[in-house]
Ligand SMILES: Nc1ncnc2c1ncn2[C@@H]1O[C@H](COP(=O)(O)OP(=O)(O)O)[C@@H](O)[C@H]1O
């Protein structure tokens with residue numbers, strides 16, 4: 001019997017670290033582990049390292065290559081010696097909302113940003129966090145700014161020293177707000193605009209590159225942002241749009257060309273193969289269901305059953321902006337329920353409205369991609385929330401596309417593992433791995449245009465209220 005060549009993929013996501021060990025040739029998962037992260041929007045990166053150690057415990061024997069996919073945008077500030085000088089400020093921390101408004105104006109408005117980096121920053125983008133931290137004490141000690149996957153990748157390297165040799169990749173660099181997909185290079189002037197001075201930025205490694213070696217003797221691949229890693233794990237093809245329901249809700253596709261959306265809906269990210277990854281991201285996805293289930297005193301399976309068996313939301317609209325929102329750009333917003341009557345104030349109707357509300361937000365995301373010329377032939381559902389039977393059943397009508405359910409798996413970690421296998425092979429392209437498809441829950445017929453129209457009407461009418469900080 002030939003010995004398996006093993007590779008590891010890591011997903012350092014918002015809620016947890018997940019590790020998959022795979023056969024480098026086929027992608028078959030042979031071992032897996034996970035460990036939770038703190039539930040906060042500012043986190044000491046040491047917590048990610050602790051979670052990695054717990055999640056990978058006992059899994060690494062024989063692993064010959066590794067790569068890290070990480071939650072995008074998080075700001076990790078390091079001093080000259082590589083020590084973290086401020087808790088990492090994550091993508092879902094909205095403290096930089098005012099800084100975002102300032103920065104957009106200072107460069108000349110949304111169109112100027114779209115011209116510079118293909119995207120209009122929202123508070124998730126690292127550049128806005130740099131402005132937010134600029135006048136704090138920790139900023140004076142900062143020598144370098146890196147992202148979660150950059151930090152983890154550097155920490156894995158056996159010969160790391162200080163901030164020397166830190167790397168990132170195009171996929172993650174494209175979410176900073178200081179990297180241009182048009183020139184394929186940094187815009188260091190935008191770091192200076194945000195922070196008032198230069199900082200050391202990680203070198204942008206190429207797809208398939210080996211950037212170091214671990215203490216356990218594995219080569220380290222470049223790693224990437226979690227959505228770019230998922231695109232690699234799914235092997236997205238033209239016409240495929242991935243819709244991920246993790247902590248964030250994302251809709252993205254691979255593209256040979258960068259987008260430039262001055263409306264700010266579609267971010268002009270890069271992928272992990274040298275191409276592009278136009279992406280729309282919401283701040284609220286799977287946790288809308290877990291929070292509603294908790295409110296209703298149901299576990300996730302009973303919540304699903306309630307949402308599926310409900311006769312319909314009957315005009316009940318839930319705007320799911322529980323943690324503020326990024327798309328639409330309403331960082332100060334809260335969730336909102338409209339249409340309560342004695343008839344609709346029922347657990348099942350509320351469960352249905354929660355699933356519909358989060359899918360309406362994602363339907364707008366898919367439409368924004370269509371508006372940028374992205375073909376949508378089929379939608380691949382992934383992330384923890386895609387395990388919801390109610391999501392699977394309602395998605396075809398609300399997203400207006402054929403729904404494909406890749407076999408439930410950790411696609412970010414799988415994509416990172418595929419990147420590791422690519423780096424290990426030294427080949428020009430990643431290895432071909434088969435993505436098995438599952439069988440989604442049968443579709444429920446609903447009046448999708450009416451549900452989406454109700455959602456938009458409530459959103460439009462309450463927008464002024466949702467734009468101001470709650471309680472003010
Ligand atoms: N059957 C289910 N129905 C709804 N939500 C689910 C289900 N299974 C898992 N989840 C949710 O998925 C989320 C985790 O998804 P994941 O993609 O791992 O997120 P992240 O990558 O942001 O850490 C959790 O909020 C969890 O409650």
Ligand SMILES: O=C(CO)[C@@H](O)[C@H](O)COP(=O)(O)O
Nearest residue numbers: 014071072091246247248281
């Ligand atoms: O900010 C974005 C994309 O722009 C998010 O998608 C983060 O990358 C976090 O993802 P999850 O924790 O939901 O996987």
